[in-house]
Amino acid sequence: MDNNINGVKAELEKLGFSFVDETTAYGRVPERGDINGYYIHVTIELNNFPLSQPSITLVKINGKDDLYRRIPINWRHLDEIININPKLSVFKICCLHNWSAKREYNGKYIYERIYDWLNSNVTSQWNPEEDLPSFRVLPQYTNSRLYLSDYFIAKLRENKPKILYQCNVYHEPYKFKSGAKASLQKQGEKYELTDIDFEKNFYHYIPDMPQEQKFEIIKKLRLGDKCAKSHFFVLRLPRHSRFKTFYQLLTIIRDNINIKNLSQEMKNIPFIVMYTGDKGKDEVVSFITNRGYVDGKSDYLVQPLAIESFSNRPIGVDLTVGLLGVGSLGSEVASLLVKKDTRKILLSDFDFLRADNIGRHVLGARYLGNKKSIALANELKINFFKFNALTAVTDEEAAEKADILVVTVGNNQSFDQLAFNKLWHYKKPVIWAWTSPNNILQEIVITTPSSGCLNCYYEKIKTDPVLKQIQQNAKDEIKKYPSEEVDVCGNPHTISQMERMVFLATQIVSILSYYSKHGKFKFDYVNYYWGMDDIIPTPHFGYLEAHPSCFCQGG
């Protein structure tokens, strides 16, 4: 390590850098002259070099250190580290992409990357490899978070530029540096910015959006009933308003927007601002400023709020999937289908969540005694904001409305009722799945009007040499271990290996995903055999013909 850093130091010194302390070099780029009239001074911090990427700070442009107003608006790949006063912001140069400890990443390399960064900025010609997506110049490092939705952003886009709109935003009551806590009766903007402790506390800001159910839910889950409220100003800047630093942004707002006549009761001013970003796309920033800034009586002070938004992902499984049985396996399938952004999931299960289900089901203890289908639908709706995607239904409704059914009911009798009675003449595909004790053998069978029936599969097991062998191997392996655990009442419960149950659920969802994309299946049945200590299952798949011995063929 020492050799590494000493080599780098020597190279940097050769390039005109001097060391202000053991690990911090200070120097000029380019070493002599300028690029299109620009030269910069930087510091390069080599803490934990080479494992940690050197931190490069822009110190001066053309010999001047007032970077907060001097950085040209078209410069890119700069991070602003702000500490309440934007005049004191520190600007980090992002030019060492995908850093790792390599011998060729030496002092000369670091210098050349800084040189290239400056050259790209002053000529606006970026090498695509260096123009990687990066944080914008505005700061991201803060404990405070504002949650926005696509709907909110769309509404904001419709606002007239330069007009101040207002919205209520809920958040945790402020805590002060003095240790005191804000009153719930008083609006959040009525406190001095400098009194609020943003360093030791986490604040979550949730706009009041009654038309968006997800915001009502996160407000309830995150803030509860005892939350505070602030009036935020919402502003869209005209497309020609360009800035790079926070100071430049605040100056644009103060000089161009009518904010002089705000109520004197407002001691801090929260903003949500939409502007045109580097690449011509709309971007949004949020922050809280001090009153003095608005009145022009003091330095700008600013507390940035990081913005997080909920993605509106496209539908991943474009099907209505009916799940008959949402026990151990079915609930995992439902949970994955929600995460796969399935168009619609219909859940059917007459059973209630029992004590022995806990730890073997997606639902936890707070749903004990609840009907599994209803509780699961509610749980997944709320956790993943899928309000219209999940419905608890009966078997018949699921069969009627679904494009495809997944049957994971708990026992043979229930399977038989569905396979040879309720769904006997069913015209849509059905995925049947079950598992043995300890999940040693997991089986998925897909029946369609063009395949054999479930009983044809049972017949095939008797005649197909590979299937026969797999069943025998499984039988031998199952025998070696206890298959059931008995509760205090003496009731037996089949033992499951949950990681394998989740695996089986992933396979069912993969089959559904493929069917959604291609309208067909890759196979009609698949077996996964796991020896008790196996980590990787052995799969075997095949196609299911109508078996001549099966009763469906008159056999």
Added chain:
Amino acid sequence: MKASKYLSIVQKNPRYRVNYNPIYAILEGLYVQKSSEELQHKYLINEIINEELTKDFKIGGHPDYDYLLNEIKEEKDFYNENNQVANVKLCSLFIDLRNFTKRALFVQDPGIETIQEIAKLKQKAISTWIKLARYYQGHIHSITGDGLMVLIGGKKPEDEDEWTIGARAFLIALRVLESADFLNDELKQTLIEKGKESYATNSHNLLNIKVGIEYSPETLMNPQGVIVNINGEKKPVGEVKATAFEIDFSAKLLGYYNDAEKKLDGSPKYGRILLFGEKYKELMDFNDEIDVVYLSEYSRQMFDTTQTRKLYYMDCKELKYNIITLEDVAKKCNVYNASETAKNVSINIAREEKIQHG
């Protein structure tokens, strides 16, 4: 919309549902493997092909009607209608390597290819097509100069539905056209290895395959040959042939290949054209997703009468590698499933009793 019982055929014969292109299993073998799924599919397909090539496999005649030849005891028996079967529904598929004969002309000068290499190339093509034809349960009626004549249809359960006969012919045709890509890739590689890269980029030096199909709903299956006398015993020597205008018309179609090729956009142009007659067009009833192009008319005069048949072609560029199963073909045709649904029966579940849960 045409009624078809194709689903009941698929239900009993899963090869028509196998969602993996058999051309990969035949030409890539088990050596090129991207995933365990692929490997299992290749095993499965090769198993089917191996079974087809061992079980009563023969070239010539038609296995469902070859018994007709055994009925022949004397010369006059060839003409006896009792020894013939009329109105057999067949698809006739004719495959030919285009401009292949000329390759042997250049063995000495410029001597890029040896005669052994040319023979090897042809053998590879012919054996691939035989395997493909058998995979889709077509019968090799004859091996011609540089090609093959395949009959699809007969007396087996899979031959019960006429649209399905046509769909199987379509699947064979697509696979055969795909084989041009594989064979040319290999040919190009050989030329490159010989340091003749420039020849590898010129399509005139590469292979092209012509494929024609016609549907013959009223075929006469009749034995043809002679009676020979072996040690005093009279025996028929010959084979059962399919006789109908449409059977031979699939070969005639190939004569229009150049006219169709001129109409193609883009390149390469090899392995794209499927030629077919009006009976096949009528049988398949392709929907709007398939661009069936009218090409020409075949017109002949005899007995003071003129008979004409229309010829069509389709560019299979976008269909190759995408149409794999019988149901894929059905999606491109105006056809609906008219298979009988399962009857109410007395239930007898074959599951071995075991604990299963979910």
